[in-house]
Amino acid sequence: MDQLRIDVDFPSPDAASQVGLLHKEIVGKAMIYKLSEAVEEGDGANFVKVLKQQCEENKLRLSDVFDKVTLAGHSLLHVAADMGQKSIVQVLCDLFPLLLIRRNVRGDTPLHVAARSKKYETVKLILSQYATKKSTYDEMKDKKIARETNECGNTPLHEAVYSGDVDVVKEIFDQDKAVAYCLNKSKRSPLCLAVVNGNEQILELLLQIPLPADQPLSQCRRSSPLHTAVQHKKKVMIQAIIEIRPELVYLRDEDGNTPLHYAADIGYVDEFRILLKKSLQNKLDQTALERNKKGRLPVHLACKRGCVEMVKEFFEPGSGWPINPYVLLNQKGQNILHIAAKNGRDNVVEYLLxxxxxxxxxxxxxxxxxxxxxxxxxxxxxxxxxxxxxxxxxxxxxxxxxxxxxxxxxxxxxxxxxxxxxxxxxxxxxxxxxxxxxxxxxxxxxxxxx
CATH class of the missing domain: 1.25.40 (Serine Threonine Protein Phosphatase 5, Tetratricopeptide repeat)
Structure with missing residues (x-):
């Protein structure tokens, strides 16, 4: 495609890479209707023609045109990305690459928008264009497009997982695998979102990457998919996680709770059995015998919540449980009968007696x-x-x-x-x-x- 013969005056870096337009900043920047119409038509050659006409008719520099936005703060590249208009995206990236890091009022880059809209080919093109052009512009050199976050703290991978498009997830994940553990403002990683959404295919894809090598397990606690799977009672997810990443069984949250603590606390009996069995398989590292920060063991939580079926797991013949549960005291020196009694769990008390x-x-x-x-x-x-x-x-x-x-x-x-x-x-x-x-x-x- 022939390049436009228009002198390009690039805006300042601050204008191109702002963290999200305020609504008041949109005033006076209303997008030219004919340009947005040309984007919707999707014809790259026609778009270039209309762009040149509008610059001449309105006596605008190219940078002035690209500074115009919709009421949502979308640049022309946001609009093209949302609609999946590849040829327009290509033209815009060639003419004004800094649009790749432009943000709308929600702090979304065009990659966020394309990922949310499930536009796989557009996502692929944006990532390719960014990789090619980032070294040319100081504003882009130190940025990693897959790690840019919007006002909710979501990366493009978060948005892709929300949308549930496996191809889009894979494309962004392949670009930067470590993003799978990035937390948004709700303290959720893309990996945890895959669990909550129940998308097994995406979960298995994101589990390919181990926990960050430079961080101990305890520092990865907020992005633990196994805690999330137990909390939301996702049985299939739990089994997949244990099979692919068994080390997550030993991960603790900020209060020192393992996934086994979670299962005991919410009375999730079936998965409690699975996690307990997993713990007892390793005689040197038994999570069932690990206390949280309040000094509570999983058996203590089972008694506190009145889940007698869980309590039975520690007494029934063949359970593999190595210690008499009565010797496992909490920080107040209370045994399991104390705990059941003070919480009024008569079903547990009756079983223990x-x-x-x-x-x-x-x-x-x-x-x-x-x-x-x-x-x-x-x-x-x-x-x-x-x-x-x-x-x-x-x-x-x-x-x-x-x-x-x-x-x-x-x-x-x-x-x-x-x-x-x-x-x-x-x-x-x-x-x-x-x-x-x-x-x-x-x-x-x-x-x-x-």
Whole structure:
């Protein structure tokens, strides 16, 4: 194609590479209708003809024409990229390459727009043109077009993953694979977005690149696709990630939680089993025995959330679990029965009391404040839990905490201003039945109504 014989006066670098036009900056820059119409027609030769006519008729320099934008702040290259008009994109890149880094009001470059619009051939052309022309212009030399972010912090790869076009994703990914771990302002990487969107093909493509070699696993936590897959209960995604990148099983989030912690916290039983099995396969590095920053193990979270099916995984024969769960205390010195009791998880309490691995030592064990599980159930007003524990003949009702109080003492003096009268009466009725004088292991009187 013949080059236009027009003197080109390039604008300043600041005008070309601004971080996104403000709406007030659009005033007086309205795009010439005939040019946008020529872009829509998609004929490169005709576009050049119209461009020359408009420059002559309106006495505009070429740079003035390219400075004009739509109400959305789109340059001519944005418009051409959005419509997938390859021949126009080629002309614009030849005439005014700095349009490649021009931004609209959302901070989008033309590559963002093409990726969002699923224009594979246009994406490919823009990347090619940028690679060819970037060394010629100081404004482009230090930029990596695939890493440019818009106002949401999205790279073009983020936008491509959002759109779900595998070809577009692959083209941008091949240009700069490390972008797969770049975080947007919502702290999501393109890899995590692929998980959320449920696109297996894109996920497998992006998993080809390992975690950044210059960063330990702990520093990659926010871009972990496995945590995201567990959080969103994407079973197929979880299995794909474990198969392709098994090292992600050991990755922690900012609070020290592994994917196994996540599964326990949301009660995701099936994938909890898969992750637990994966952990137990490696006797030297068991994530099931790793605490988060609050000192909690996955089994602690399972008890706290009342997921008895998960708790069973640590007791059932053949589970491969190497340690008695009762020796795994939290930072307050509480065992798993303490945790279940203080959170009112009567289903877990009932299972633990009926399990052959639970003895009177575990039932009557004190935490660092001297509280047994019965003390904690009484403090937190969980009558069903109190009933289960007091009806167990192994329970010692005479034990006192560091304040010198038995569980019965706590219930007698307990007052809760927010508790409705009917609920309080029900609570004391349960206490009365649970601690009736006919029980041989009861050593105190029935509590009075507070």
């Amino acid at each position: 009926g399990n052959c691995n639970t003895d009177d030592l575990h039932i009557n064990q004190k935490d660092y404040d001297g509280n047994t599980s019965l003390h904690l159930a009484s403090k937190n007003l969980f009558p069903q839990v109190i009933k289960l524990i007091t009806e167990d003949n192994r329970t010692d009702l005479n034990l006192t905490n560091e304040d010198g109080l038995t569980a019965g003492d706590i219930s007698k003096t307990f007052k809760h201003p927010m508790l409705r009268r009917r609920e309080l009466d029900f609570f004391h009725e349960v206490i009365k039945k649970s601690w009736s004088p006919c029980k041989s292991h009861v050593a105190f009187s029935t509590p009075t109504t507070a």
